[in-house]
Amino acid sequence: MAPQPDGPAVNAAQPPPPTLGQRLLRTVLLPLAITWIAGAAVSFSVAQYFTQQTFDRSLLDDASLLAAHVRMVDGRLRLELSPAEIRAVLYDQTETVYFSVHAADGTVVAGEPLLPMGAEGARPFHFDDVPFDEKILRAVRLWEDVPAPFEVTVAQTTSSRNAALRQLMFYSLLPQLGLLVLLALWLRRSIGRDVRPLGTLRHALEDRGSQDLSPVPTEASTRDVQSLAAAINALLQRLGRSIRAQKEFAGNVAHELRTPLAGIRALAEYGLGRQDPAVWRQQLEAIAASEVRATALVDRLLAVALAAEAESALELKPVALDAAVREAVLRYLRRADAAGVDLGALGIDARVWVEAEPTLLEGILNNLIDNALRYGGGGGSPPAITVAVERRDGEVVLSVQDNGPGVPHEQQLALAERGAQGEAGQLLGEGVGLGLALVAQYARLMRARMRLRTADSSGGFVCEIAFPVVPAPAA
Incomplete structure (x- = not known):
């Protein structure tokens, strides 16, 4: 059976987590980017609405001017404007303008007969997008009842308004995008400067020997980094006290046991120099008592060391x-x-x-x-x-x-x-x-x-x- 990969190998294949600076930058910039996109969408809708209103108002003025020259002649509706006057009324430098005048029965009074007539209920005027000659035109339909019911339709191509909308969005959103990029660069620099002490602290701990428990020097730029450095230094100080307490405990034991061990040795030597079993028993009892005393001494020294290490009062x-x-x-x-x-x-x-x-x-x-x-x-x-x-x-x-x-x-x-x-x-x-x-x-x-x-x-x-x-x- 082929060997299966173990857990650490699978974990090693995973991509490393992002750095704190990258995580902070992502956390800040992502909401900013979403906010910018939402703002751009709102700005586009507002710009489109007011641009449409401006051009639509111009169409309505043209339709009202044409409607004002519709007369009843010999029982029929007529548009009393010459072709030159109509061109002057509907003149536009960039757009192509079409118009039509329909009687209530659908008869074309003037203008383009292919422009469809709107519904009669759309009074007094109505804006709509209408298809004409494989193009989509922006049209206004104006309904009048005097001298007889009729409808005036004025439609034009939308290249000008689309161009105006594009320019408005370009000059509005491009500076915002530039400000967002500048903000991202500034945030990257500021976050990098603020998290740099963490890298310095990490390098200081990586390069330090196992016996070096001196305080770690840090240049904290924020209160959080300063608190972290203070906590690490406090931990090193506690470890230093713990190690010193252990060394002191070993020295205390060696020092304090010297007297009872010397007494035990003296009792043993005295007993070995005698031949009387009663003396042996007496010395053995004294040795046992000294051993009990030495054991109790070690236990007491351990309690003292633990109390000193914990800085707690006995x-x-x-x-x-x-x-x-x-x-x-x-x-x-x-x-x-x-x-x-x-x-x-x-x-x-x-x-x-x-x-x-x-x-x-x-x-x-x-x-x-x-x-x-x-x-x-x-x-x-x-x-x-x-x-x-x-x-x-x-x-x-x-x-x-x-x-x-x-x-x-x-x-x-x-x-x-x-x-x-x-x-x-x-x-x-x-x-x-x-x-x-x-x-x-x-x-x-x-x-x-x-x-x-x-x-x-x-x-x-x-x-x-x-x-x-x-x-x-x-x-």
């Missing part, structure tokens, strides 16, 4: 900040003791409420304490880290302060950007910028503010998170 609720600080300090206390760092907390004796998301708040505490333990030592003797909670100027301020080498003021803002390196990264250690960038992002999602400063007395580094004050929730 569901915030009252959280006891003092309890969260206490749990975080206890969680890192063993690591701090092993590193010889004095880790303490201030301002957690009384209940302090903030509006936050527990997962993000825990991520802020983990990142700040982890950064302080990694990069905050070495400046003071002995190394010390203080996590404090205090009320200040209508805000609840969470601060983590170390007595390390600190960071110059002009470089502190760079640490809040993802992947901060350079002198700031060399001072505190590679990777610190990622943790602080996460803290800044988490704070922004909870409508809090992050501030970086140098400690007044010890010269260490301080990171503050300022939350709005919220009343205590009902019991």
Whole structure:
């Protein structure tokens, strides 16, 4: 069996659709052309009517003049005009004129006997097209009753009136046709100029690489093209945010999982170095708990990434900040003791409420304490880290302060950007910028503010998170 052509081949054989400029030009010019044709038909009818009226009035005047010279002589109707007078009355430079005078009984009184007599009921006059000598003549029939009933017929050829009608239509419709052509040329140029930015926009998108999500430059000549360009640029901006959120999510996962994975590895190494099955069970339980914590962390990070991508606020609720600080300090206390760092907390004796998301708040505490333990030592003797909670100027301020080498003021803002390196990264250690960038992002999602400063007395580094004050929730 011969192979059958598939769908795309059939579609490829179809002619391409018209361009927007061609479609607009066709949409505008087609009604104009139809309107012009209808106007030409109306103009022709009007011109024909008034031209006919003019020539017919002249025929009626000639018939009335002939009828005025019909007399009753010896009981018979006679036309008392000589041939020369008749030629003078019916003289026409371009047309051939015929006439006849018929009595009521059909007797020819004067003129062409071949001109037929009209109906008696056509009074007082009637215009008609009559055949004569293989020609069609325009005729007027005038009926008179004095001195006796008779009919005067005057007919003439129609070449003059047809020529006048053609000239009238020529000089009337030709300028209109010329104006229509000029209008078509002007519309083609104007429509082409107005749709040219669309072609420029198409070429800009065709020549762009897949990684280039910068705004598309356009020279919009109309509001519609400007709106289309703005919509495309807004789409590119949303795609850029989505891609950045995906990259940030991958970086967040890699950064946040480092601590639980290191803890799992340490627990596994400790268990492998012991021979007691009870120790193995204890370490396996700790590994399972760490794995559950790591899984929950990944799920929370995914929720954060989706919320950041959609630019939607998370569901915030009252959280006891003092309890969260206490749990975080206890969680890192063993690591701090092993590193010889004095880790303490201030301002957690009384209940302090903030509006936050527990997962993000825990991520802020983990990142700040982890950064302080990694990069905050070495400046003071002995190394010390203080996590404090205090009320200040209508805000609840969470601060983590170390007595390390600190960071110059002009470089502190760079640490809040993802992947901060350079002198700031060399001072505190590679990777610190990622943790602080996460803290800044988490704070922004909870409508809090992050501030970086140098400690007044010890010269260490301080990171503050300022939350709005919220009343205590009902019991």
